[in-house]
Amino acid sequence: xxxxxxxxxxxxxxxxxxxxxxxxxxxxxxxxxxxxxxxxxxxxxxxxxxxxxxxxxxxxxxxxxxxxxxxxxxxxxxxxxxxxxxxxxxxxxxxxxxxxxxxxxxxxxxxxxxxxxxxxxxxxxxxxxxxxxxxxxxxxxxxxxxxxxxxxxxxxxxxxxxxxxxxxxxxxxxxxxxxxxxxxxxxxxxxxxxxxxxxxxxxxxxxxxxxxxxxxxxxxxxxxxxxxxxxxxxxxxxxxxxxxxxxxxxxxxxxxxxxxxxxxxxxxxxxxxxxxxxxxxxxxxxxxxxxxxxxxxxx
Amino acid sequence: xxxxxxxxxxxxxxxxxxxxxxxxxxxxxxxxxxxxxxxxxxxxxxxxxxxxxxxxxxxxxxxxxxxxxxxxxxxxxxxxxxxxxxxxxxxxxxxxxxxxxxxxxxxxxxxxxxxxxxxxxxxxxxxxxxxxxxxxxxxxxxxxxxxxxxxxxxxxxxxxxxxxxxxxxxxxxxxxxxxxxxxxxxxxxxxxxxxxxxxxxxxxxxxxxxxxxxxxxxxxxxxxxxxxxxxxxxxxxxxxxxxxxxxxxxxxxxxxxxxxxxxxxxxxxxxxxxxxxxxxxxxxxxxxxxxxxxxxxxxxxxxxxxxxxxxxxxxxxxxxxxxxxxxxxxxxxxxxxxxx
Amino acid sequence: xxxxxxxxxxxxxxxxxxxxxxxxxxxxxxxxxxxxxxxxxxxxxxxxxxxxxxxxxxxxxxxxxxxxxxxxxxxxxxxxxxxxxxxxxxxxxxxxxxxxxxxxxxxxxxxxxxxxxxxxxxxxxxxxxxxxxxxxxxxxxxxxxxxxxxxxxxxxxxxxxxxxxxxxxxxxxxxxxxxxxxxxxxxxxxxxxxxxxxxxxxxxxxxxxxxxxxxxxxxxxxxxxxxxxxxxxxxxxxxxxxxxxxxxxxxxxxxxxxxx
Numbered sequence: 001x002x003x004x005x006x007x008x009x010x011x012x013x014x015x016x017x018x019x020x021x022x023x024x025x026x027x028x029x030x031x032x033x034x035x036x037x038x039x040x041x042x043x044x045x046x047x048x049x050x051x052x053x054x055x056x057x058x059x060x061x062x063x064x065x066x067x068x069x070x071x072x073x074x075x076x077x078x079x080x081x082x083x084x085x086x087x088x089x090x091x092x093x094x095x096x097x098x099x100x101x102x103x104x105x106x107x108x109x110x111x112x113x114x115x116x117x118x119x120x121x122x123x124x125x126x127x128x129x130x131x132x133x134x135x136x137x138x139x140x141x142x143x144x145x146x147x148x149x150x151x152x153x154x155x156x157x158x159x160x161x162x163x164x165x166x167x168x169x170x171x172x173x174x175x176x177x178x179x180x181x182x183x184x185x186x187x188x189x190x191x192x193x194x195x196x197x198x199x200x201x202x203x204x205x206x207x208x209x210x211x212x213x214x215x216x217x218x219x220x221x222x223x224x225x226x227x228x229x230x231x232x233x234x235x236x237x238x239x240x241x242x243x244x245x246x247x248x249x250x251x252x253x254x255x256x257x258x259x260x261x262x263x264x265x266x267x268x269x270x271x272x273x274x275x276x277x278x279x280x281x282x283x284x285x286x287x288x289x290x291x292x293x294x295x296x297x298x299x
Numbered sequence: 300x301x302x303x304x305x306x307x308x309x310x311x312x313x314x315x316x317x318x319x320x321x322x323x324x325x326x327x328x329x330x331x332x333x334x335x336x337x338x339x340x341x342x343x344x345x346x347x348x349x350x351x352x353x354x355x356x357x358x359x360x361x362x363x364x365x366x367x368x369x370x371x372x373x374x375x376x377x378x379x380x381x382x383x384x385x386x387x388x389x390x391x392x393x394x395x396x397x398x399x400x401x402x403x404x405x406x407x408x409x410x411x412x413x414x415x416x417x418x419x420x421x422x423x424x425x426x427x428x429x430x431x432x433x434x435x436x437x438x439x440x441x442x443x444x445x446x447x448x449x450x451x452x453x454x455x456x457x458x459x460x461x462x463x464x465x466x467x468x469x470x471x472x473x474x475x476x477x478x479x480x481x482x483x484x485x486x487x488x489x490x491x492x493x494x495x496x497x498x499x500x501x502x503x504x505x506x507x508x509x510x511x512x513x514x515x516x517x518x519x520x521x522x523x524x525x526x527x528x529x530x531x532x533x534x535x536x537x538x539x540x541x542x543x544x545x546x547x548x549x550x551x552x553x554x555x556x557x558x559x560x561x562x563x564x565x566x567x568x569x570x571x572x573x574x575x576x577x578x579x580x581x582x583x584x585x586x587x588x589x590x591x592x593x594x595x596x597x598x599x600x601x602x603x604x605x606x607x608x609x610x611x612x613x614x615x616x617x618x619x620x621x622x623x624x625x626x627x628x629x630x631x632x633x634x635x636x637x638x639x
Numbered sequence: 640x641x642x643x644x645x646x647x648x649x650x651x652x653x654x655x656x657x658x659x660x661x662x663x664x665x666x667x668x669x670x671x672x673x674x675x676x677x678x679x680x681x682x683x684x685x686x687x688x689x690x691x692x693x694x695x696x697x698x699x700x701x702x703x704x705x706x707x708x709x710x711x712x713x714x715x716x717x718x719x720x721x722x723x724x725x726x727x728x729x730x731x732x733x734x735x736x737x738x739x740x741x742x743x744x745x746x747x748x749x750x751x752x753x754x755x756x757x758x759x760x761x762x763x764x765x766x767x768x769x770x771x772x773x774x775x776x777x778x779x780x781x782x783x784x785x786x787x788x789x790x791x792x793x794x795x796x797x798x799x800x801x802x803x804x805x806x807x808x809x810x811x812x813x814x815x816x817x818x819x820x821x822x823x824x825x826x827x828x829x830x831x832x833x834x835x836x837x838x839x840x841x842x843x844x845x846x847x848x849x850x851x852x853x854x855x856x857x858x859x860x861x862x863x864x865x866x867x868x869x870x871x872x873x874x875x876x877x878x879x880x881x882x883x884x885x886x887x888x889x890x891x892x893x894x895x896x897x898x899x
Binding site for chain 1: 380434435438445446450452456559569573604606607611614618621
Binding site: 306307308492495496498499500501503504506507509510511513514515516517518519520521574 | 695697716717718721722727729733734735736737738742743745746747748749750752754756759760761762766770773809812813
């Protein structure tokens with residue numbers, strides 16, 4: 001039982017990181033019907049941005065405040081990167097066939113990965129500990145890292161802010177309008193390009209935050225780190241219903257938890273395969289995901 | 300029905316001897332004492348017109364062309380955009396190698412061994428292709444891409460975990476039986492085969508399904524059969540290419556068959572122009588030759604710029620030349636004249 | 640000439656189709672008499688295309704029954720129905736854009752092909768003969784529709800009016816007994832519409848087929864239809880000869896647009 005609780009704690013922590021990345025996927029898919037393949041690499045860039053900023057800061061004392069600052073800077077960098085990618089890579093392809101856009105996205109993703117190897121070097125680097133790490137012990141052998149708690153709360157905080165943005169602001173309304181119908185939204189006066197740009201910014205910023213949090217949790221980072229978590233976050237978004245924000249969060253936690261359980265109870269070599277299995281099962285059984293709705297095509 | 304001595308058979312026989320001649324010319328003349336040496340002759344030192352390095356590049360080119368054409372059937376003809384094609388290549392490679400090393404008796408004559416190996420490689424790949432094809436029937440677009448990506452990765456991870464074929468260490472000491480003759484001949488047969496399909500009622504139907512599956516249904520055609528058949532043929536050819544790869548390199552590592560490889564094959568199609576056989580050929584050729592060219596750059600600067608230039612090129616082509624080199628805009632699909 | 644035949648080629652008996660809470664069709668009962676031209680009219684959203692979709696197996700009705708050729712079509716797939724003599728066109732044109740006009744018409748002939756895979760693989764005489772006969776038949780249909788000279792042009796390069804004609808040619812490829820035309824004159828100017836009207840009438844007489852035609856252009860409908868069905872909000876509110884329907888107060892009430 002204790003083991004179960006431990007796994008659950010770890011799973012929630014992992015899930016919260018996935019959630020931040022999954023949100024970016026789902027938001028972009030919502031407005032553009034595009035799977036932003038490069039999203040996982042924006043996560044990676046955010047991580048490195050945080051790392052380099054941290055080195056630049058060289059704080060004498062670890063503290064939560066420093067962590068928050070690093071997260072913010074990373075968010076800014078990835079947000080800007082996301083916007084740039086949208087402007088240069090996706091905007092010119094608005095009217096192109098789906099396959100072309102997907103390939104462009106893949107191309108950008110590979111460019112970021114190998115460019116990252118060039119810039120940062122291919123070997124992994126380490127996030128220095130920037131928060132005081134205390135451990136809480138429960139019932140004997142359950143440990144709760146203060147790191148985990150902080151990560152979890154930062155992630156949830158960001159999700160709450162997003163929730164507010166999407167459901168309670170003008171911007172959010174516009175974004176949701178566009179995800180229903182881009183044409184109609186532009187016809188009623190919404191500046192579609194601007195909203196899409198902001199959506200990309202926010203989605204990418206969240207991924208950047210996730211990158212830093214990931215670095216805090218698993219200190220080893222490298223330019224190819226975005227691939228697997230990116231794919232897994234995508235699966236989470238699909239599981240919850242791609243295009244649906246609440247769904248993305250739910251899917252992410254489900255994935256984070258099940259991955260941790262599988263690694264803990266079955267074997268860790270299969271933990272990565274789990275995401276693919278879930279992806280295939282969802283798409284074959286209920287492609288709309290848990291919260292998704294089927295779109296009826298006019299015949 | 301009597302199969303008359305028609306154009307196609309004449310062409311195939313012609314290709315056979317042409318390829319044989321090319322191999323001899325480029326690799327140097329063998330002794331004519333036994334059929335094995337004639338068919339399987341490869342250059343030892345630089346005895347022929349070209350160096351062994353270029354010889355091996357040509358073989359790789361042939362393999363990539365077969366891969367590219369196999370994907371065109373699925374992507375460009377039938378509209379099923381898959382991202383796990385390297386998985387079929389992997390199955391073909393490992394299946395053929397395993398068959399040759401563990402199954403086929405030693406005493407079998409060489410050329411029979413090769414043919415069996417290739418058939419087994421392609422066959423098992425086709426079987427898996429059949430299973431996957433059936434399961435993804437209802438999907439299209441991005442979803443199909445993602446699921447096939449998943450399958451491709453699962454195949455790779457599964458092979459990685461089979462110790463009998465080497466697992467993480469890779470598979471070594473595979474009999475090397477592919478030479479330029481066999482590859483050339485295979486390439487020409489595959490291209491001819493694909494062209495025939497394109498010019499047939501099957502080709503028309505595939506393109507129709509790509510354009511508008513619902514309308515095809517309402518014209519009385521059940522897309523299911525065609526889609527599954529296309530999957531089977533496409534995966535067979537990819538498996539064939541994989542088997543050739545295995546018997547040319549002599550060793551295998553699952554690293555080779557990752558998503559990046561699948562993406563490379565897609566890139567070959569895209570650069571050449573989706574839906575065009577000539578495009579697939581040119582794309583395959585380009586994407587074999589260019590990385591070798593970059594290798595020079597790499598040796599010079601010490602940095603692996605290949606992937607970056609690769610990724611950049613593909614992205615730029617997608618943005619500025621989306622129909623590829625041989626693709627169609629509003630005119631007919633462009634092809635080499637002799638491909639007609 | 641306009642009696643409702645005892646052996647209708649197709650029949651809807653109390654058919655209903657609901658998508659969740661939305662009732663697309665409610666309790667529609669109508670029958671199609673062999674050899675006659677039927678019109679299906681009604682305001683936008685009345686459920687006309689939906690009726691087509693049910694008859695061609697795209698949707699399964701949630702209530703009532705539908706018969707074709709005397710047998711129920713419940714559970715039959717679209718391609719089976721199309722193979723058995725139902726041909727149709729679509730409201731938003733669904734041509735095979737990358738194929739040429741003649742290839743578009745040749746595509747459905749897959750169903751009547753007698754060649755095997757090896758015939759195609761080795762380009763045998765049998766294959767060549769069949770391709771030639773398919774080509775011939777398709778060319779005849781294109782000529783009939785007046786677009787014979789555009790046979791080798793890619794479908795998406797054709798002007799709109801010709802595309803509509805091509806769709807009809809394609810629908811005729813399998814020699815259907817029942818032809819469903821979904822707004823064939825949509826987007827055409829008056830001259831083109833009149834030309835199309837004459838063409839449809841000619842086709843119907845030449846092949847002796849039954850036609851069911853959805854249209855908004857009242858002149859076309861009143862000119863050539865023997866029987867007209869009127870739908871509104873998914874229900875059949877009137878049926879009969881053109882003059883009867885035109886004078887029907889319920890129809891006038893349903894939508895004010897009459898002859899243009």
